[in-house]
Each structure stands twice: as C-alpha cells, then as structure tokens.
Amino acid sequence: MNSNSDLQIAGDILEVQRLLQPAREHPATVAEFVGLARTIAADRAQWEPRVRYDTTTRWYHRLRTGPGYEVWLLSWVPGQGSGLHDHGPSSGVLTVLEGRLTERTERATRTLDSGAQRVFAPGYAHEVVNGSLEPAVSLHIYYPGLTEMPMHTAQCAPSAVDVVPA
Numbered sequence: 001m002n003s004n005s006d007l008q009i010a011g012d013i014l015e016v017q018r019l020l021q022p023a024r025e026h027p028a029t030v031a032e033f034v035g036l037a038r039t040i041a042a043d044r045a046q047w048e049p050r051v052r053y054d055t056t057t058r059w060y061h062r063l064r065t066g067p068g069y070e071v072w073l074l075s076w077v078p079g080q081g082s083g084l085h086d087h088g089p090s091s092g093v094l095t096v097l098e099g100r101l102t103e104r105t106e107r108a109t110r111t112l113d114s115g116a117q118r119v120f121a122p123g124y125a126h127e128v129v130n131g132s133l134e135p136a137v138s139l140h141i142y143y144p145g146l147t148e149m150p151m152h153t154a155q156c157a158p159s160a161v162d163v164v165p166a
Contacts, residue, residue, distance in 0.1 A: 026066040030091075030119060033069070033141050037095040037117060040071065040139055047097065051137055053077050063139070070145040076101060076136040081129035087122065088148035092140060094118045094128070099136025102129045125152050 027033045040046060040063070052059050053075050063071045076099070084104075094103075094117065101112045104127045112118065120126070130136045 027069070027143075030093075033093050033143060034117060034119065036071070037093045037139055037141055041095050041097050041115070047073050047137075047139070051075050053135055058082070065145065068145065069141060069143040072140040072142070072146075073097075074138050074140060076128075076130035076138065078130055078133050078135065082127055084125060084127045084152040085149050086125040086152065087120070087142060087146060088150060089122050090142040090144055090146050091122055092120050092142045094120070095139040097137040097139055099130065099134050100132045101136050101138060102131045103127070104129065 024032065027036045047063060050061055050063070050073060052061075055077055058074060058076065058080050060072055060074045063073045065071070094112075096112045096114050096116045098114055100114070103110045103112055103118065105125065110118075128138075
C-alpha cells in the first residue's frame with residue numbers, strides 16, 4: 001500500500017486505543033506540574049484579576065487545589081521577602097509571572113525574571129526577595145500541599161533545578 005502519510009498503522013486497528021493513554025485530569029509528574037504552572041501563567045485572565053498588593057505583609061491567595069497539590073498566587077512589592085525557609089515535606093514549582101525576584105540559597109543568588117521557573121525538592125531552603133523597584137507576581141505549586149514552612153537561620157539544603165521557559 002502506498003501512502004503519503006508519515007504515520008502508518010500496522011496490525012489490528014482496534015488495538016490502537018489500548019496504546020493511547022488518556023490525558024490526565026491532574027498532574028502526577030514533575031514535568032506535568034511544570035506544565036500546569038506554564039498553562040496557568042499563560043492564562044492571565046485566570047490569575048491577574050485576583051492579584052492584590054499589600055505593603056504591610058506579603059499577599060498570597062490559594063488559586064486552586066487538586067488531589068494532593070495546591071496552587072498559590074503571591075505578590076511581592078519592592079523590598080518584600082520570604083525569609084529563609086523550606087517547605088517541609090512538599091516539593092514545588094515556583095514560576096515568576098510578572099516582575100523580577102531574587103532567590104538566595106547557601107550556594108547561589110539567582111535573578112528570576114518573568115517566565116523563570118524553579119523546581120525544588122522537600123527540605124530545599126531558600127529566600128525569595130523582590131529587590132527591584134517594581135512589584136512582582138509569582139505562582140507556586142506544592143505537592144503534597146503545603147503543611148509547614150519552617151524558617152531557617154542557617155542554610156543547609158539540596159539544590160533546586162532551573163527550568164528553561166518554553
């Protein structure tokens with residue numbers, strides 16, 4: 001059989017459905033959580049109307065939850081920071097939606113511009129600060145959902161992983 005198609009199915013066509021996996025309703029892998037963060041970031045109508053800026057304290061809002069995970073929206077006015085902390089047993093994805101944030105760890109200081117993502121494991125200690133002159137907005141996904149955020153006075157944590165924006 002001649003065909004101009006790049007895809008040809010060999011064997012019983014009725015068996016193909018068993019090979020195709022249905023799309024998951026909720027993320028289950030690191031790549032899927034990163035993808036969820038990118039999808040939310042791209043949909044400004046979903047998060048932008050909810051953003052508030054508070055000069056007295058860091059503002060945050062739980063945007064959504066799923067089986068075992070939470071998605072948080074945070075705003076940062078100039079000078080606001082998180083303090084040195086970890087996320088207990090939770091892993092996470094941090095995505096800068098607007099502005100610029102600085103992440104400090106024992107090993108490095110990184111400037112995170114809009115679109116930057118960081119993936120981190122449980123016990124990863126860092127401090128996030130808005131050292132710029134403009135407000136910033138970030139999205140945080142925690143799995144499992146955030147149950148604790150221990151503050152640190154000294155740093156001793158494994159590295160996070162940079163994710164290159166698509």
